[in-house]
Amino acid sequence: RKEVEQDPGPFNVPEGATVAFNCTYSNSASQSFFWYRQDCRKEPKLLMSVYSSGNEDGRFTAQLNRASQYISLLIRDSKLSDSATYLCVVNIKGGTYKYIFGTGTRLKVLA
Amino acid sequence: NAGVTQTPKFRVLKTGQSMTLLCAQDMNHEYMYWYRQDPGMGLRLIHYSVGEGTTAKGEVPDGYNVSRLKKQNFLLGLESAAPSQTSVYFCASSSPTGSETQYFGPGTRLLVL
Numbered sequence: 128r129k130e131v132e133q134d135p136g137p138f139n140v141p142e143g144a145t146v147a148f149n150c151t152y153s154n155s156a157s158q159s160f161f162w163y164r165q166d167c168r169k170e171p172k173l174l175m176s177v178y179s180s181g182n183e184d185g186r187f188t189a190q191l192n193r194a195s196q197y198i199s200l201l202i203r204d205s206k207l208s209d210s211a212t213y214l215c216v217v218n219i220k221g222g223t224y225k226y227i228f229g230t231g232t233r234l235k236v237l238a
Numbered sequence: 239n240a241g242v243t244q245t246p247k248f249r250v251l252k253t254g255q256s257m258t259l260l261c262a263q264d265m266n267h268e269y270m271y272w273y274r275q276d277p278g279m280g281l282r283l284i285h286y287s288v289g290e291g292t293t294a295k296g297e298v299p300d301g302y303n304v305s306r307l308k309k310q311n312f313l314l315g316l317e318s319a320a321p322s323q324t325s326v327y328f329c330a331s332s333s334p335t336g337s338e339t340q341y342f343g344p345g346t347r348l349l350v351l
Contacts, residue, residue, distance in 0.1 A: 135278075168345075170342035172342070173339050218338060226283075
């Protein structure tokens with residue numbers, strides 16, 4: 128089982144739609160959680176951190192469920208510019224301080 | 239601030255050749271990382287460093303060596319390149335305090351023939 132799992136997609140949605148991605152993680156030592164966005168052939172860039180109480184940044188909402196070990200990303204009112212791959216990332220502290228990346232979920236927003 | 243920079247941006251090697259990838263960051267971050275990204279595999283950690291003069295192996299360290307002689311620089315070396323090392327290489331840095339966000343460089347595309 129992969130440490131961080133995501134549905135690879137692609138999710139094809141029309142402009143203005145709401146879309147949600149889930150990500151599950153297996154290591155209970157995971158302490159920090161992030162969503163990154165990666166455009167084709169570019170570097171990953173932080174979209175938002177995910178906090179225990181959930182958090183929102185404009186059209187984006189992230190949730191964390193520690194009991195079930197998953198995080199989610201909700202995008203409202205999708206824009207063409209939201210088309211990208213969304214990477215789920217967990218940070219594991221302790222003996223080895225490291226980030227584990229999911230393989231990403233590809234989103235295509237259609238006109 | 240330039241953030242994280244990587245050189246070169248693109249390189250073609252023949253099997254058996256060696257090269258060094260340079261990563262530099264100007265954010266005074268303690269931690270630095272080298273990843274490779276292959277289709278369908280996501281980012282995989284090659285080596286990382288938690289401070290100047292220290293390095294540690296990641297998930298896929300074989301065939302690579304690293305050095306962190308200065309806090310701002312993290313070098314990745316391929317002593318004898320193999321076609322399996324064809325990939326996109328990303329460097330990243332982070333601080334163990336604060337937001338813990340990783341900042342990535344623009345990547346190096348390496349093709350080994």
